[in-house]
Amino acid sequence: MSMTDLRAIVEAAARSEGFEDVAIVRLEDFFAAQDGDYFSRWLDRGFAGEMNYLKGERAEKRRHPGMILEGARSAICVTLNYNTDAPRSVECRDPSCGWVSRYAWGSDYHDVLKKKLDGLLERMRSEIPGPFEARAYVDTGPILERALARQSPLGWVGKNTCLINERRGSWLFIGEILTTLEFPGNAATPAADRCGTCTRCIDACPTQAITEPRVLDATRCISYWTIEFKAEFPQEIAAGLGRHVFGCDICQDVCPWNRRAPATHLDEFQARAGLVNPPLEELAAMAEGDFREKFKNSPVRRLGFKRFQRNVRAAIANSTPES
Numbered sequence: 609m610s611m612t613d614l615r616a617i618v619e620a621a622a623r624s625e626g627f628e629d630v631a632i633v634r635l636e637d638f639f640a641a642q643d644g645d646y647f648s649r650w651l652d653r654g655f656a657g658e659m660n661y662l663k664g665e666r667a668e669k670r671r672h673p674g675m676i677l678e679g680a681r682s683a684i685c686v687t688l689n690y691n692t693d694a695p696r697s698v699e700c701r702d703p704s705c706g707w708v709s710r711y712a713w714g715s716d717y718h719d720v721l722k723k724k725l726d727g728l729l730e731r732m733r734s735e736i737p738g739p740f741e742a743r744a745y746v747d748t749g750p751i752l753e754r755a756l757a758r759q760s761p762l763g764w765v766g767k768n769t770c771l772i773n774e775r776r777g778s779w780l781f782i783g784e785i786l787t788t789l790e791f792p793g794n795a796a797t798p799a800a801d802r803c804g805t806c807t808r809c810i811d812a813c814p815t816q817a818i819t820e821p822r823v824l825d826a827t828r829c830i831s832y833w834t835i836e837f838k839a840e841f842p843q844e845i846a847a848g849l850g851r852h853v854f855g856c857d858i859c860q861d862v863c864p865w866n867r868r869a870p871a872t873h874l875d876e877f878q879a880r881a882g883l884v885n886p887p888l889e890e891l892a893a894m895a896e897g898d899f900r901e902k903f904k905n906s907p908v909r910r911l912g913f914k915r916f917q918r919n920v921r922a923a924i925a926n927s928t929p930e931s
């Protein structure tokens with residue numbers, strides 16, 4: 609089978625599964641870019657906070673994809689748009705409403721993407737002759753997914769650390785299939801960095817979490833505190849979280865590349881009722897059963913009821929008319 613055929617099969621299969629963009633990245637190009645070393649330095653600076661799943665052996669795996677799939681040569685990277693035709697999360701100035709990150713307005717992307725990636729893999733197995741190994745990942749696996757994707761036309765890593773595509777903006781989920789397949793020929797051409805002199809995301813971040821372009825100190829980031837941090841908030845942290853109940857989108861909301869970002873066609877990512885700017889008192893009044901029901905198959909459910917209540921309490925404490 610020729611290299612062109614192999615690529616064509618993978619690309620057609622990815623589009624059949626509904627992925628908007630697909631690119632094949634040679635792992636040798638990922639290694640050459642030394643993003644693994646950059647990741648280690650980021651960890652050494654303590655910027656991962658208590659996200660222990662990023663550290664130790666799993667950090668090594670992120671640096672060396674061959675540790676999770678022996679003989680891995682390539683990564684098939686795909687993106688799926690989750691943008692919705694709804695206002696920016698913090699546009700609601702009514703102090704009684706909370707803010708929820710756009711990616712959590714619909715169904716849990718892990719499930720949606722994994723199903724599509726499994727479908728892609730199944731098509732590859734039925735159409736590509738000869739043995740090969742492959743494993744699909746969505747966020748949960750130890751993969752430096754943006755570092756892989758940035759070696760391709762899928763997008764560049766913006767100063768806000770998100771992958772940005774010139775046509776689609778940054779409201780994108782990334783998935784990948786690591787494989788032993790080789791796709792000889794020219795390397796993928798990385799997307800040009802189009803941030804230019806813009807610094808909107810850095811300037812807009814309410815907690816100065818972007819310490820320099822493309823460097824995010826998670827221990828200052830509202831997304832980290834409201835999603836990843838497990839204990840009660842230290843007082844000085846809680847006071848800086850605004851009305852964010854789950855995550856924060858400010859550094860993406862202000863990005864000019866998201867101004868004309870198209871909306872997704874997928875039902876799974878449409879905003880559920882009451883999740884765009886939810887009334888905080890309603891969230892506070894929810895019993896655990898209500899929480900489970902309202903956030904069934906939602907990323908918010910992963911938080912667990914106790915941490916959800918913690919977040920709502922902090923948001924209410926911060927809900928002054930000026931906030």
Ligand code: SF4
Pocket residue numbers: 812813814815816817818824828829830831855856857858859860
């Ligand atoms: S998600 Fe919010 S807190 Fe985190 S870097 Fe972006 S703007 Fe700052």
Ligand code: SF4
Pocket residue numbers: 766767768769802803804805806807808809810859862863864865
């Ligand atoms: S806001 Fe500006 S600097 Fe930040 S990611 Fe977007 S284009 Fe780049």
